[in-house]
Amino acid sequence: MGLLSLWAESLTYEYEILKSCTHHKSPRSKCKKCVESCKENAISFVNGIPSINSEQCTQCGDCITACSVQAVAGIFPARTVKNHRLVITGDQVPSIKELLVYYKKGITEIAYDGELSVHWRKSIEDTNEILHLLGEPPFTFMNEKMEEATIEMTRRELFFSWKKEAKSLVVKMAPAKWRFNQEDLQLAKYYPSHQFAEITLDTSKCTLCKACEFLCHHKCLNISDDSFILNAQSCSACHLCEDICPEKALTVIEKVSAHKILNLPVVTKVCSTCGQNFKTLIKSDEVCVPCEKKKNLLDIH
Ligand code: SF4
Numbered sequence: 001m002g003l004l005s006l007w008a009e010s011l012t013y014e015y016e017i018l019k020s021c022t023h024h025k026s027p028r029s030k031c032k033k034c035v036e037s038c039k040e041n042a043i044s045f046v047n048g049i050p051s052i053n054s055e056q057c058t059q060c061g062d063c064i065t066a067c068s069v070q071a072v073a074g075i076f077p078a079r080t081v082k083n084h085r086l087v088i089t090g091d092q093v094p095s096i097k098e099l100l101v102y103y104k105k106g107i108t109e110i111a112y113d114g115e116l117s118v119h120w121r122k123s124i125e126d127t128n129e130i131l132h133l134l135g136e137p138p139f140t141f142m143n144e145k146m147e148e149a150t151i152e153m154t155r156r157e158l159f160f161s162w163k164k165e166a167k168s169l170v171v172k173m174a175p176a177k178w179r180f181n182q183e184d185l186q187l188a189k190y191y192p193s194h195q196f197a198e199i200t201l202d203t204s205k206c207t208l209c210k211a212c213e214f215l216c217h218h219k220c221l222n223i224s225d226d227s228f229i230l231n232a233q234s235c236s237a238c239h240l241c242e243d244i245c246p247e248k249a250l251t252v253i254e255k256v257s258a259h260k261i262l263n264l265p266v267v268t269k270v271c272s273t274c275g276q277n278f279k280t281l282i283k284s285d286e287v288c289v290p291c292e293k294k295k296n297l298l299d300i301h
Pocket residue numbers: 017018020021022023031032033034035050066067068069070071072
């Protein structure tokens with residue numbers, strides 16, 4: 001490993017929550033994946049926004065991979081790769097998401113020296129189940145003696161393609177600015193023919209208010225004059241659309257499947273109560289949303 005990379009590896013930065021956190025987008029977000037992922041209880045909510053206590057944080061990187069919108073900034077602890085094999089060192093187990101990224105970077109073998117811990121084995125086996133759903137061969141294990149001196153690439157080098165882009169990295173490495181690239185953990189870009197979430201819309205509840213379309217950072221939802229398109233390929237299962245929908249019309253589940261686009265027709269009707277044109281997903285609708293709500297209010301009283 002070069003001197004430059006050794007220097008960079010030795011730097012530490014405090015982890016922080018970025019403005020892309022779903023709680024900055026809406027106070028109705030219920031996401032607490034980072035809080036739940038932290039074994040040190042270093043993340044808690046302060047005024048409705050997650051906050052990292054740097055004194056408790058051990059910079060294990062678990063919250064970085066847990067966040068669906070890459071809103072945790074920080075640097076992963078180093079991992080080692082030898083001859084395109086991920087070398088198991090220490091007890092910091094990579095997440096499934098991380099392993100799936102390594103896989104697409106050409107790291108398809110895991111090398112270990114001696115016993116494979118239960119946690120490592122579980123993470124790799126769970127990843128292999130997902131690889132099966134993705135139609136990919138599993139990670140293979142190699143039990144072999146490791147020599148420290150033969151380590152060739154660190155985890156950060158792996159993500160940054162360090163050796164290929166050495167010049168531009170020198171610029172990025174200015175202290176306090178150099179961060180893990182938030183885009184690197186978006187599985188959708190590595191597996192374009194699959195989706196990692198399923199979005200379901202209850203057409204009888206949706207009022208086409210467009211709040212979900214406005215807040216989805218991955219543009220998975222598109223509402224036009226004649227259609228409501230749900231494209232889950234780039235959905236990261238942040239659940240923000242589900243949390244903010246005033247009609248509780250959306251459901252998002254984490255599930256791996258072949259990429260499919262749902263195209264629901266929007267029809268224009270004339271309201272039988274007020275006589276105005278209105279848009280709906282239900283062909284048999286006769287009353288617009290404001291008139292329907294007014295009617296429901298009157299029925300209650
Ligand atoms: S996991 Fe990400 S989006 Fe969710 S609360 Fe934490 S920082 Fe915000």
